[in-house]
Amino acid sequence: MNAEGRTRLNQTPEWIALGKHREQLGQTHLRELFAADQARGSRYTLQVGDLYLDYSKHLVTDETLAMLRELAVVTKVAELRDAMFRGEKINTTENRAVLHTALRAPRDAVIEVDGENVVPAVHAVLDKMTAFSDRVRAGEWTGHTGRPIKNVVNIGIGGSDLGPAMAYEALRAYTARDLTFRFVSNVDGADLHEAVRDLDPAETLFIIASKTFTTIETITNATSAREWLLTGLKAGQDAVAKHFVALSTNAEKVSDFGIDTANMFEFWDWVGGRYSFDSAIGLSLMVAIGPDRFRDMLAGFHLVDEHFRTAPAEANAPMLLGLLGVWYGEFFDAQSHAVLPYSHYLSKFTAYLQQLDMESNGKSVDREGNRVEWQTGPVVWGTPGTNGQHAYYQLLHQGTKFIPADFIGFARPVGDLPARLVAQHDLLMANFFAQPQALAFGKTPEEVRAEGVPEELVAHKTFEGNRPTTTILATELTPSVLGQLIALYEHKVFVQGAVWNIDSFDQWGVELGKVLAKKIEPVLTEGTGAEQLDNSTSTLVTKYRTLRGR
Numbered sequence: 001m002n003a004e005g006r007t008r009l010n011q012t013p014e015w016i017a018l019g020k021h022r023e024q025l026g027q028t029h030l031r032e033l034f035a036a037d038q039a040r041g042s043r044y045t046l047q048v049g050d051l052y053l054d055y056s057k058h059l060v061t062d063e064t065l066a067m068l069r070e071l072a073v074v075t076k077v078a079e080l081r082d083a084m085f086r087g088e089k090i091n092t093t094e095n096r097a098v099l100h101t102a103l104r105a106p107r108d109a110v111i112e113v114d115g116e117n118v119v120p121a122v123h124a125v126l127d128k129m130t131a132f133s134d135r136v137r138a139g140e141w142t143g144h145t146g147r148p149i150k151n152v153v154n155i156g157i158g159g160s161d162l163g164p165a166m167a168y169e170a171l172r173a174y175t176a177r178d179l180t181f182r183f184v185s186n187v188d189g190a191d192l193h194e195a196v197r198d199l200d201p202a203e204t205l206f207i208i209a210s211k212t213f214t215t216i217e218t219i220t221n222a223t224s225a226r227e228w229l230l231t232g233l234k235a236g237q238d239a240v241a242k243h244f245v246a247l248s249t250n251a252e253k254v255s256d257f258g259i260d261t262a263n264m265f266e267f268w269d270w271v272g273g274r275y276s277f278d279s280a281i282g283l284s285l286m287v288a289i290g291p292d293r294f295r296d297m298l299a300g301f302h303l304v305d306e307h308f309r310t311a312p313a314e315a316n317a318p319m320l321l322g323l324l325g326v327w328y329g330e331f332f333d334a335q336s337h338a339v340l341p342y343s344h345y346l347s348k349f350t351a352y353l354q355q356l357d358m359e360s361n362g363k364s365v366d367r368e369g370n371r372v373e374w375q376t377g378p379v380v381w382g383t384p385g386t387n388g389q390h391a392y393y394q395l396l397h398q399g400t401k402f403i404p405a406d407f408i409g410f411a412r413p414v415g416d417l418p419a420r421l422v423a424q425h426d427l428l429m430a431n432f433f434a435q436p437q438a439l440a441f442g443k444t445p446e447e448v449r450a451e452g453v454p455e456e457l458v459a460h461k462t463f464e465g466n467r468p469t470t471t472i473l474a475t476e477l478t479p480s481v482l483g484q485l486i487a488l489y490e491h492k493v494f495v496q497g498a499v500w501n502i503d504s505f506d507q508w509g510v511e512l513g514k515v516l517a518k519k520i521e522p523v524l525t526e527g528t529g530a531e532q533l534d535n536s537t538s539t540l541v542t543k544y545r546t547l548r549g550r
């Protein structure tokens with residue numbers, strides 16, 4: 001029991017029981033679990049909206065699942081979930097509500113923060129975004145010289161970049177192909193340079209996306225973009241209004257930058273950066289796919305929100321996936337979690353999930369500030385199949401690391417692919433089904449020998465198997481399905497944070513590096529103060545200055 005009257009997670013009987021259960025499970029193989037239950041592959045499944053989830057290839061029994069659900073009860077996951085949906089300030093270290101779910105609530109919903117219903121403001125911004133997107137898409141938003149906008153460049157970083165950049169790729173098949181979209185995030189000048197070098201400033205609109213409007217990378221890139229534009233147009237400040245809009249919570253800073261606040265799309269402090277993609281931060285995507293499809297996507301998010309809020313624990317997909325992650329992190333020592341989409345369009349999906357998961361649950365103190373004595377968030381990684389198969393899957397299959405993985409695939413390709421490329425889809429999906437099968441069931445030495453493999457190669461060609469995976473299958477990657485997928489992961493991360501008793505909605509861990517960089521920058525440019533740095537850093541910056549010719 002800690003000072004706040006809450007039993008520490010690792011002292012709860014449920015946690016201790018799970019530890020014992022893990023010992024009893026020992027080396028039980030998925031081959032045995034499937035042999036014991038012929039219907040396991042259909043029984044351990046869930047349908048949530050358009051998402052079909054197969055969790056049969058997990059190292060769990062009915063008893064494990066029941067025990068994990070008990071853990072969720074004792075750690076009050078449902079209570080915290082309900083508090084989140086009600087708009088309570090569950091982000092305690094920042095004293096903020098956590099209401100990304102309000103961003104996709106229907107117009108008539110009532111969700112209050114400090115006694116005020118936030119839903120009308122959400123829809124007012126969505127309506128403003130809609131009017132703006134329609135104008136750009138119709139060629140009615142003209143630049144300083146009167147030419148219609150043809151290029152949209154989103155400048156933002158972290159949550160103000162990863163969501164729209166990921167979703168633009170994911171939904172590329174639905175985008176206005178006559179418009180060009182670019183996403184600039186890195187303060188490395190190469191990023192902006194490559195993004196604009198072939199663009200005509202007269203036809204280019206910059207969307208400056210920053211919740212705080214103080215993020216150094218974004219403000220630096222925005223300032224450079226403004227210079228590029230004004231130089232290219234040979235125009236003065238008055239050209240900015242037609243070529244710059246802002247997405248932010250900070251009207252004052254937006255105005256200081258020189259952007260008319262009439263061209264600002266607002267959101268609120270109860271939207272965390274990595275949860276902000278459904279807010280005004282999604283503007284570039286809305287321009288790309290159109291307001292109707294954007295709203296379809298929001299409806300997909302909302303569908304999974306409602307599922308998470310109302311489905312019983314045994315049929316609640318985010319609850320289940322979250323608890324499985326807790327199970328593996330603590331009791332199987334899994335350090336990482338792979339997310340492997342079998343869709344080229346989802347090439348940035350895992351990078352997006354990295355921020356969502358790792359910035360949320362990369363914590364080592366609990367809500368009360370005590371060091372945790374249990375594992376928290378995993379390293380999330382992965383790239384689309386089949387490419388990964390020819391790179392790192394060797395380690396997944398035969399390495400010494402234990403890495404649970406999610407496989408995400410679709411029954412039908414999207415877009416206007418020619419028939420020959422549509423036909424390739426079955427080959428892609430054959431791999432999608434084969435990999436989890438190989439990971440789960442492997443190949444025994446007996447099976448290898450039966451193939452006539454010489455004895456000295458048997459060990460090399462044996463696959464232990466017993467490597468757990470979730471398979472997520474949907475009909476096709478529509479805007480709604482993308483929304484469903486993201487919400488599924490958002491709530492999975494929530495469940496884990498709730499069990500671990502950490503604040504999944506702050507991100508203090510990114511601050512120190514920012515402060516130190518601010519101190520080091522003048523050392524690099526002016527050459528003074530190196531002696532105040534530690535010996536390694538001062539030696540490095542001195543070397544840097546020499547290499548830089550200073």
Ligand code: F6P
Nearest residue numbers: 158159160210211212215273510
């Ligand atoms: O990396 C820290 C962080 O604060 C993220 O949480 C956020 O998404 C990102 O920086 C960008 O912040 P902003 O939208 O305020 O520019």
